[in-house]
Amino acid sequence: MISGIGKGTASLWRALPGSGRAALAVVGFLWLVSAASPLVSSRASEIRLEDRLQPPSAAHPFGTDDLGRDLFSRVVAATPLSLTIGLTAAGVSLAVGFLVGSLGGYFGGAVDLVLSRLVEVVLCFPVLFLLLALAAFLPPSPATVILAIGLTTWPGDARLARAEILKARDLDYTRAARAAGASTPRILFRHLLPNVLAPLLVSAAFGVAWAILAEAALSFLGVGLPAPATSWGGILSAAPAYIEVAWWMALFPGLALFLTVSAYNLLAEGLRRASTERT
């Protein structure tokens, strides 16, 4: 699977099962929508109180919200934010997880014992407890949201990286590199990382789905991104107050979220299958 990614998308495409291909197509479509979203940004923020709480119609396919803004434009305009936060937060989690996990797995002994305890400590906390505390107590900004999500989900990646490095650290290519006098960072990043990348990427794809959900949950609960930045979770946060009169305010932003999360999960599942069937 590594070569699949390395040699370009064509062989990745061939390695993926049908559902994974469909998921990859949906993810591609979402990024296209996100690239086109500036087209609707002015309409998304246009407040027209005379049009408030209108049900879906030809003029407003998703209806309008409590301030008369067009929900379709708002959902489209929120796409880039939700996608980027998901991707970067999963990246932070992967980076921290790889660092902690690979150091523990590579050195073993006391280093491993300490780092494994660290992983265990974080795993003991309910994820949402830590997430809420970080998001609410640090100054509100996109960076805070990304860090909060990344810093609460890395233990999973760390455990995975540790197990993979443990398997690879005594293989011939690692021993050869060590015998040739390569430094530890060089062995870790140059030799071991590429060889344990496949399972980590699968985990990262699941991680993107999770991070998008987590950001939406935070924004829904009102401790996510500060206004005027809007994500799908932020749009949804207005829905409970109008649930009795405007079901569309709940339906459409959530549908976008569901579609995105399923696509990333399905892609991750496809990558997992492609990588396990090859090896």
Add this chain to the structure above:
Amino acid sequence: MIRYLSRRLLLAVPTLFGIVVLVFLLLHLAPGSPVTGGGESSRRISQRAAEEMRKIYGLDRPLPERFAKWVVRVVRLDFGESFVDHRPVFDRLREAFPYTLELNGLALAATLLIAVPLGVAAGGRPEGPLDRVSGAFLFALYSLPSFWAALLLQALFCIRLRWLPLYGVASDAAPTGWAGLQDQLAHLALPVTCLTYASLAFYARLVRASVAEARQADFVLAARARGLSARQALWKHAFRNALLPLITVLGLVLPGLLSGSVIIERIFAWPGLGRLYFDSILSRDYPVVLALSLLGAVATLFFTLIADVAYALADPRVRDGTLV
């Protein structure tokens, strides 16, 4: 096995210490110092609350001394007073606990009642029709945000159909006796459904995977060779073995449930620990936040240990020391 267990217990000590340190650091994460510092939190804390904080955490003292004093108080379950209503934190936790226990206990029971038979049936015939259909269905549930599902269920069952109440624990004029129980169950239905479906996929897939694996194992093939029917071999042999991995993850059930509770209890106005935690975060009620984080993490550690011990007792390879 003694060796395995004592090693496991010894390793829990530094973890426990780490938990206490992390919670302590959480307090100092707040903008500036938790009492005097800048940021918006300072404006929300009253003079009296600030005095209270100073007293509890001894903020004029050096960090190690503060930490030691805090640990001594915490060990005696003295978490100080809530900033919001100035009652002991422990009392507030005790009041909210039964609600969370009721909700999550029912959800966990429902999850296992559905997930275990479904996982065994699906794993008994991998790639069979049931496995494919349930697999796709569970995958969709896995990607479904619980707060969105809760909103849609409310819109359908509470507003359009008017079958169930929107939120709360019981109706304002709660009837007594049989009608009262019905009223309570109606209030429980949606939150329990949301918490159940959210964890269903994880457990069903876990059971499915281990049953599918155990199905190929020698002891199951041997049972089949002795003339047991496929069904008997599945339920008597493969199933029992497949429960082992379930024991180990049950230790981590608690943090998952508490996380889910935060969102679901907020949407359904359920006065449990999840909602208490969220309200305390918003009102910067640090003593409650710290107490809940600490107790949640320590309880999780405790249950993980129990799960490990149970696993050791259940797996003969660990029991007799051949597998450590």
